[in-house]
Amino acid sequence: MLHSEEERASMEHVLGSGFHEHQLLEAAGNWPVSGPIAWWGGPLDVEQLAARSVGLVCSALNALSTPPLRAASATADIAAAFASSAHLRIAGENTQGFAPHSGFYRTADGWIRTHANYPHHESALKSALGMSSGSGIADALAGLPAHDAQERIVAAGGVAARVRSRQQWLSSAEGKVAGNGHWAQFSMRPLASALFWKYDPRAGLPLQGLKVLDLTRVIAGPTATRTLAAFGAQVLRVDGPRLPELPWQHVDTGFGKRSTVLDAKSAAGRAKIHELLQDADVVILGYRPGALAAAGFGRDELAQRYPRLMIAELGAWGFSGPWAQRRGFDSVVQAATGIAQAYSGDGRTPGALPVQALDHATGYGLAAAIIALAGARSAQGRTGAVRFSLARTAHALFALDEGREYPADFGSGVQLRQMDSSYGMLEYVPPPFSFAGHAMDYPHPPAPYGESKPAWS
Incomplete structure (x- = not known):
């Protein structure tokens, strides 16, 4: 309820x-x-x-x-x-829907969800990964741990969240505060x-x-x-x-x-x-x-x-809490809070509402x-x-x-x-x-x- x-x-x-x-x-x-x-x-x-x-x-x-x-x-x-x-x-x-670089990417130890619908967020994503075009984003993220990739993108002014289970979110400092x-x-x-x-x-x-x-x-x-x-x-x-x-x-x-x-x-x-x-x-x-x-x-x-x-x-x-001033969108919140994992049809690949x-x-x-x-x-x-x-x-x-x-x-x-x-x-x-x-x-x-x-x- x-x-x-x-x-x-x-x-x-x-x-x-x-x-x-x-x-x-x-x-x-x-x-x-x-x-x-x-x-x-x-x-x-x-x-x-x-x-x-x-x-x-x-x-x-x-x-x-x-x-x-x-x-x-x-x-x-x-x-x-x-x-x-x-x-x-x-x-x-x-309408356009999600932009090409908004979505799930595999990382070295899991998954991350990016949001790059707005040009300034797409630019921040590329800058965080040290590239001028989006052609290598998947390869760059595949070589990084999900948490490191998330923090690197956020520090550059972008929007991303690693995919977590519901329990992982609830046990985190940001998750405990957000549910209060x-x-x-x-x-x-x-x-x-x-x-x-x-x-x-x-x-x-x-x-x-x-x-x-x-x-x-x-x-x-x-x-x-x-x-x-x-x-x-x-x-x-x-x-x-x-x-x-x-x-x-x-x-x-x-x-x-x-x-x-x-x-x-x-x-x-x-x-x-x-x-x-x-x-x-x-x-x-x-x-x-x-x-x-x-x-x-x-x-x-x-x-x-x-x-x-x-x-x-x-x-x-x-x-x-630690994430209060962090940028966020519906899709990224889904990834962080356990929704994306809940909608993983095969138990491995994250999904969405x-x-x-x-x-x-x-x-x-x-x-x-x-x-x-x-x-x-x-x-x-x-x-x-x-x-x-x-x-x-x-x-x-x-x-x-x-x-x-x-x-x-x-x-x-x-x-x-x-x-x-x-x-x-x-x-x-x-x-x-x-x-x-x-x-x-x-x-x-x-x-x-x-x-x-x-x-x-």
């Missing part, structure tokens, strides 16, 4: 009526997700993780109002949403001001008017903000000028948002971000822990300067937590912050103990929709939600990357 009984009780104590996670575990009448909870198969119950994280969004939304709002989901839609990038077509073209605490780690504080967003039952969508500043990248954080945008939030994503997002990834996670570029390392960029924060309801920090704090955008600094602001943080490995489930489940959990915080702020006059990490989501996945079923037949398959955009015609997976009995869609296509005005509309 995502939480033990003690953890659920603690969550309810913190957020009161704003966040009833126990609804996910009650009888079918209160379960906001319909359909069989089996479709991928495999040694870990990824379907339960997916269904519960999406169901948690529905439960948090439904708790905003009495009587409850009618947000719901279906497992066929959840399955499609967790593989959204694989289904996306941009002007008829498929609740899946969603809340901290609350009183709110003096009465001027903040509140749920309006007259609004067309439940989060209409909620201003969300999105300082995230890749999949998990952008999935959270894409979800908030689907329910009416005004989301402005801010990227830096030096490390642009991958174009197809921006499209996949950019529905319903606007996009701007600001340099947090410059005085002008920092001033503009602070100007946006003055009126924001939520900020989501998705860079490595400490990276934004160095520019003055750490959690404690923001809470002090903007008392009514809700703050969400996302990291790969947690927020303390059927989808980037750590990213997506964390993203939906993050969206649910933000909605719950907004509800607590409206009902109780308190605000707060929440933290998630991919490694902690991996821990939650291993903790799921429901009986496994054979994969279910979903029949007609994925139902894609079409929307015209500045990138051409998009074929895409819609949000995995219905609201008030109607299937949902995103309010508008992804904005052209970086071209939106850095202001609230």
Whole structure:
């Protein structure tokens, strides 16, 4: 389960009526997700993780109002949403997926997983191995112990993790810390001001008017903000000028948002971000822990300067311990935490989850937590912050103990929709939600990357 009984009780104590996670575990009448909870198969119950994280969004939304709002989901839609990038077509073209040098490599004493989708990480990987091209990467890694290769790549600014068993991860210093605490780690504080967003039952969508500043990248954080945008939030994503997002990834996670570029390392960029924060309801920090704090955008600094602001943080490995500031992605976390070994079909070659489930489940959990915080702020006059990490989501996945079923037949398959955009015609997976009995869609296509005005509309 995502939480033990003690953890659920603690969550309810913190957020009161704003966040009833126990609804996910009650009888079918209160379960906001319909359909069989089996479709991928495999040694870990990824379907339960997916269904519960999406169901948690529905439960948090439904708790905003009495009587409850009618947000719901279906497992066929959840399955499609967790593989959204694989289904996306941009002007008829498929998305790229993993880059050539992202993957498993055999080492002198095991395996390592690299991540080189971004050009700067590919460059760091090559630099760490002393080569100018990628043609010799496999040979170079085959001559190194897995731990040495991992540390060499990380020291060069790259991203990699050696493949470990679950027990090896849990017995390591970084593994012990990463598994600590609740899946969603809340901290609350009183709110003096009465001027903040509140749920309006007259609004067309439940989060209409909620201003969300999105300082995230890749999949998990952008999935959270894409979800908030689907329910009416005004989301402005801010990227830096030096490390642009991958174009197809921006499209996949950019529905319903606007996009701007600001340099947090410059005085002008920092001033503009602070100007946006003055009126924001939520900020989501998705860079490595400490990276934004160095520019003055750490959690404690923001809470002090903007008392009514809700703050969400996302990291790969947690927020303390030896790996807290290490770069990480879903696939690399899978390798380190024992998932890759669990999916080793032949007992030797590592494997992977059927989808980037750590990213997506964390993203939906993050969206649910933000909605719950907004509800607590409206009902109780308190605000707060929440933290998630991919490694902690991996821990939650291993903790799921429901009986496994054979994969279910979903029949007609994925139902894609079409929307015209500045990138051409998009074929895409819609949000995995219905609201008030109607299937949902995103309010508008992804904005052209970086071209939106850095202001609230």
